[in-house]
Amino acid sequence: MSLSDVPLVLLLVGLAAYAVLAGADFGSGFWELVAGRGPRGEAIREHAHRAMGPVWEANHVWLIFVLVVCWTAYPTAFGSIMSTLVVPLFIAAVGIILRGTAYALRSGVISVREERAVGWLFSLSCVLTPFALGAAVGGIASGRVPVGNAAGNLITSWVNPTSIAIGVMSVVTAAYLAAVYLAADAQRLHEPDLVAAFRARALAAGVVAGAVAAGALVVLRFDARSLFDDLVGGAGLPALLVSVAAGLATMLLVRAGRYEPARFAAAVAVAAIIAGWGLAQNPDFLPGLTVRAAAAGNATLWATIIATALGAVVLLPSLALLFGLLLRGRFDPGAEHPVTPSSPAAPAQPASPRAAPALAAVIALGALITVAAPDWAIGVGVALMLVGVVAGFLLLLRPESL
Amino acid sequence: MSLILATALGPVDQQYLLQARQMQALSFAVHIPLVCFGIAFPAMVVFLEWLYLRTGDPLFRQIARRWSKLMLALFAVGVVTGTILSFEMGLLWPNFMATFGDVFGLGFAIEGFSFFLEAIFIGIYVYGWDRLSPRLHLLSGIPVIFAGITGSLMVIAVNAWMNHPGGFVYRDGRATDVQPWKALFGNPHLWHELVHMYIAGYIVTGFLVAAAYAWQWQRGNRSRYVRTAMLVPLTVAALASPVQVVVGDWAARTVAENQPTKLAAFEGLYHTERGAPEHLLGWYTNDEVKYGIKIPKLLSLLSYHDPNAKVRGLEAVAPDDRPPVNVVRVSFQTMVGIGTLLAVIGLVFVVAWWRRRAPPQSRLFYLAVVAAGPLSLVALIAGWVTTEVGRQPWVVYGTMRTSQAVTGADGIPVGYATLVIVYVGLGAAVVWILRRLARAPLEAPAGPAESGVGSGVPL
Numbered sequence: 001m002s003l004s005d006v007p008l009v010l011l012l013v014g015l016a017a018y019a020v021l022a023g024a025d026f027g028s029g030f031w032e033l034v035a036g037r038g039p040r041g042e043a044i045r046e047h048a049h050r051a052m053g054p055v056w057e058a059n060h061v062w063l064i065f066v067l068v069v070c071w072t073a074y075p076t077a078f079g080s081i082m083s084t085l086v087v088p089l090f091i092a093a094v095g096i097i098l099r100g101t102a103y104a105l106r107s108g109v110i111s112v113r114e115e116r117a118v119g120w121l122f123s124l125s126c127v128l129t130p131f132a133l134g135a136a137v138g139g140i141a142s143g144r145v146p147v148g149n150a151a152g153n154l155i156t157s158w159v160n161p162t163s164i165a166i167g168v169m170s171v172v173t174a175a176y177l178a179a180v181y182l183a184a185d186a187q188r189l190h191e192p193d194l195v196a197a198f199r200a201r202a203l204a205a206g207v208v209a210g211a212v213a214a215g216a217l218v219v220l221r222f223d224a225r226s227l228f229d230d231l232v233g234g235a236g237l238p239a240l241l242v243s244v245a246a247g248l249a250t251m252l253l254v255r256a257g258r259y260e261p262a263r264f265a266a267a268v269a270v271a272a273i274i275a276g277w278g279l280a281q282n283p284d285f286l287p288g289l290t291v292r293a294a295a296a297g298n299a300t301l302w303a304t305i306i307a308t309a310l311g312a313v314v315l316l317p318s319l320a321l322l323f324g325l326l327l328r329g330r331f332d333p334g335a336e337h338p339v340t341p342s343s344p345a346a347p348a349q350p351a352s353p354r355a356a357p358a359l360a361a362v363i364a365l366g367a368l369i370t371v372a373a374p375d376w377a378i379g380v381g382v383a384l385m386l387v388g389v390v391a392g393f394l395l396l397l398r399p400e401s402l
Numbered sequence: 403m404s405l406i407l408a409t410a411l412g413p414v415d416q417q418y419l420l421q422a423r424q425m426q427a428l429s430f431a432v433h434i435p436l437v438c439f440g441i442a443f444p445a446m447v448v449f450l451e452w453l454y455l456r457t458g459d460p461l462f463r464q465i466a467r468r469w470s471k472l473m474l475a476l477f478a479v480g481v482v483t484g485t486i487l488s489f490e491m492g493l494l495w496p497n498f499m500a501t502f503g504d505v506f507g508l509g510f511a512i513e514g515f516s517f518f519l520e521a522i523f524i525g526i527y528v529y530g531w532d533r534l535s536p537r538l539h540l541l542s543g544i545p546v547i548f549a550g551i552t553g554s555l556m557v558i559a560v561n562a563w564m565n566h567p568g569g570f571v572y573r574d575g576r577a578t579d580v581q582p583w584k585a586l587f588g589n590p591h592l593w594h595e596l597v598h599m600y601i602a603g604y605i606v607t608g609f610l611v612a613a614a615y616a617w618q619w620q621r622g623n624r625s626r627y628v629r630t631a632m633l634v635p636l637t638v639a640a641l642a643s644p645v646q647v648v649v650g651d652w653a654a655r656t657v658a659e660n661q662p663t664k665l666a667a668f669e670g671l672y673h674t675e676r677g678a679p680e681h682l683l684g685w686y687t688n689d690e691v692k693y694g695i696k697i698p699k700l701l702s703l704l705s706y707h708d709p710n711a712k713v714r715g716l717e718a719v720a721p722d723d724r725p726p727v728n729v730v731r732v733s734f735q736t737m738v739g740i741g742t743l744l745a746v747i748g749l750v751f752v753v754a755w756w757r758r759r760a761p762p763q764s765r766l767f768y769l770a771v772v773a774a775g776p777l778s779l780v781a782l783i784a785g786w787v788t789t790e791v792g793r794q795p796w797v798v799y800g801t802m803r804t805s806q807a808v809t810g811a812d813g814i815p816v817g818y819a820t821l822v823i824v825y826v827g828l829g830a831a832v833v834w835i836l837r838r839l840a841r842a843p844l845e846a847p848a849g850p851a852e853s854g855v856g857s858g859v860p861l
Contacts, residue, residue, distance in 0.1 A: 057521035060521070067489070067492070068488070075502070075503030075507070076410050078492055078503055079500025082492025082809075083496035083809045083811055086813070093485065093490075094824055096482050096486070097485075100485075101831050104478040149809060151411075154812065296503070296504030297579075297580045299581055300504040300507070303583060304508060307512050308511065311512065311515035311518075315515055315518050315519070318522045318523070318545070330530075336531075337533075370652055371648060375590075385645045393641055396756065397449075397634060399453050399456060402453070402626075402629070402634075
């Protein structure tokens with residue numbers, strides 16, 4: 001592996017994380033769409049919605065990560081992809097707006113009727129977005145995106161057998177992941193009815209997802225022959241086998257009622273498909289454009305890698321904290337235990353009457369330096385003003401005066 | 403155009419360039435107010451929770467908790483509108499991305515991590531009330547504030563680079579010898595933009611939130627809840643807005659140095675001259691400003707702190723290289739005019755509060771605060787129009803024209819119309835959420851402070 005491949009690995013890791021995390025959020029929306037009416041449907045909707053409340057925003061950021069790594073490390077490929085696949089990507093973008101709006105609305109929604117109207121909007125976007133993103137992936141995978149500014153066909157680049165197959169597969173896998181995760185969440189909440197409901201859904205979706213994946217392979221055989229060959233007979237084969245094995249293991253685990261391990265097996269099954277795509281398509285990024293040729297200069301590649309490594313040092317513990325709290329049930333209903341502060345601090349000392357003029361003088365001095373001093377000193381002036389403002393804020397807003 | 407240079411994806415002919423620019427501008431205008439809330443609101447919420455932990459007064463906690471719901475809803479909308487922006491970078495300007503993505507992309511990569519932190523900890527904070535220990539809960543708000551700083555640093559670094567590009571050599575339509583760190587952080591144009599925007603975030607959030615409560619206050623709701631919820635954001639904005647005047651002066655001088663043509667468009671100065679005047683109001687036509695109030699030598703004084711300094715006029719560059727003067731000029735004057743007004747409101751408040759430990763008495767002051775909310779938003783948008791339209795016709799100042807950056811794909815008007823419809827719906831949804839959150843009854847045990855419990859209390 002050369003330096004020019006490293007960002008591609010990051011990109012695929014990001015895509016896999018997006019698929020297994022945000023994918024499940026989309027899948028939850030799918031189950032809300034088909035939950036049916038009545039109290040049982042309501043219970044399913046409620047459960048599906050609650051499970052992702054604290055995490056969907058963080059899950060969504062993986063998509064941003066994929067975009068920015070792509071445009072930084074492989075700018076020509078990014079420009080070509082975005083301009084040719086403008087239609088499905090714009091549809092996905094609109095779906096993302098609708099979904100986020102629905103989330104925001106729900107924080108203010110009260111009545112059941114309103115809840116349903118917003119729910120429709122939400123569920124629609126949860127099907128639209130993964131389909132459109134999958135269709136875009138299909139356009140890239142089947143070699144329909146040439147290098148150039150909107151150089152490919154704006155319609156057939158995403159309305160074609162491979163795109164439709166991968167689009168459908170995205171929707172179905174999302175539903176499958178969501179069903180497995182939601183069964184696990186229901187078990188943690190001790191909700192046997194919901195466990196049974198999502199167990200059945202997970203098993204059914206698993207069968208459908210397997211069938212759709214097999215069908216997609218057949219489509220690739222006729223529509224994207226070279227990718228098919230590399231996936232079934234070449235570099236992608238190990239990943240394909242891992243995916244099949246993990247998919248089967250998930251089914252067995254779900255049947256056995258062991259939902260926590262099933263959660264991870266299902267995620268592996270989906271992530272392996274993405275790894276397989278990357279391996280099978282290597283070394284080509286787009287037709288006639290290898291990964292090496294698409295890559296930015298070494299300085300940019302190193303910068304991307306260093307920034308990602310430093311970012312990961314902060315990100316991974318943060319993600320671990322978030323998902324740790326979530327999976328340990330700390331955000332579950334009934335997990336509240338209100339605490340009042342043990343010892344309210346002693347009343348604060350009244351501020352010295354000279355403090356305010358002193359701070360005003362600091363801000364004024366900062367302003368003077370910023371306006372009148374040479375360039376190098378402006379930083380000092382601005383810093384003085386900001387320090388003065390923060391201190392002034394704390395001085396003015398003492399608790400006893402509020 | 404006679405001089406179409408080569409670019410990474412080749413030349414392009416796009417008849418809807420203006421619509422593409424408007425679509426991008428619409429997306430920014432929708433997103434930027436939410437960015438302000440992302441920058442400043444977490445700090446206000448965490449401050450109130452900190453007051454609660456210090457004093458044990460449940461009122462502070464009640465406000466913090468209520469605001470945190472609003473913060474999450476606005477963050478959700480900010481997440482998706484921000485995502486649209488990153489899509490549009492590629493969907494509308496593929497040639498810009500293909501040619502320069504490797505130069506400035508790093509900034510967005512780091513911003514991505516800020517965004518991650520913000521999303522993770524905002525989830526922990528808002529869902530963590532009563533579920534984490536009070537101290538841990540307060541701490542979980544700190545990364546959100548921090549991510550607001552780093553996130554704006556990164557995005558502004560990219561914008562500053564577009565306005566004052568460096569860290570690469572442009573050869574045959576390609577960026578070579580790329581030095582991404584230098585391009586983003588070795589840029590003298592970065593710092594004033596960053597500070598200006600960061601302070602704007604506090605001003606806009608402060609005045610908008612304060613305006614909602616000032617409205618209640620001047621209508622006679624003098625509960626302690628309304629008083630506190632008004633005073634906290636108002637104090638922030640009141641302190642920040644006079645400082646912004648000084649920072650704005652710094653920004654103007656830097657623009658004079660790095661982007662003389664943009665500065666000339668601020669005023670509508672056609673001829674290069676010494677002791678250049680400035681006109682208040684007026685309209686730029688036939689190479690001069692008509693109907694304005696002329697103040698001799700002011701432009702030279704403001705730009706170089708020397709009344710007789712030479713200011714370069716628009717004539718110094720070819721007509722093709724000039725921005726649309728009136729758009730820039732009117733936006734600039736709007737920003738400066740409103741900014742001055744906000745600074746005055748701020749000073750009035752700070753002086754009154756400091757001398758009497760009580761907010762100003764007159765109803766007029768609160769009506770001014772009510773107006774300051776939307777006005778601050780107008781100033782914010784006007785400021786961005788000033789700098790971004792002032793950069794035209796360049797996407798990368800002096801290097802790549804916007805017309806070279808645009809997509810070759812059809813259908814821009816369709817996408818634009820769709821986005822307008824979606825954003826009108828989004829706007830309606832946000833208004834609806836705000837009203838709903840405002841009308842929801844106050845939860846939590848009512849302390850002695852509660853004089854306005856019930857449905858009439860805002861937010």
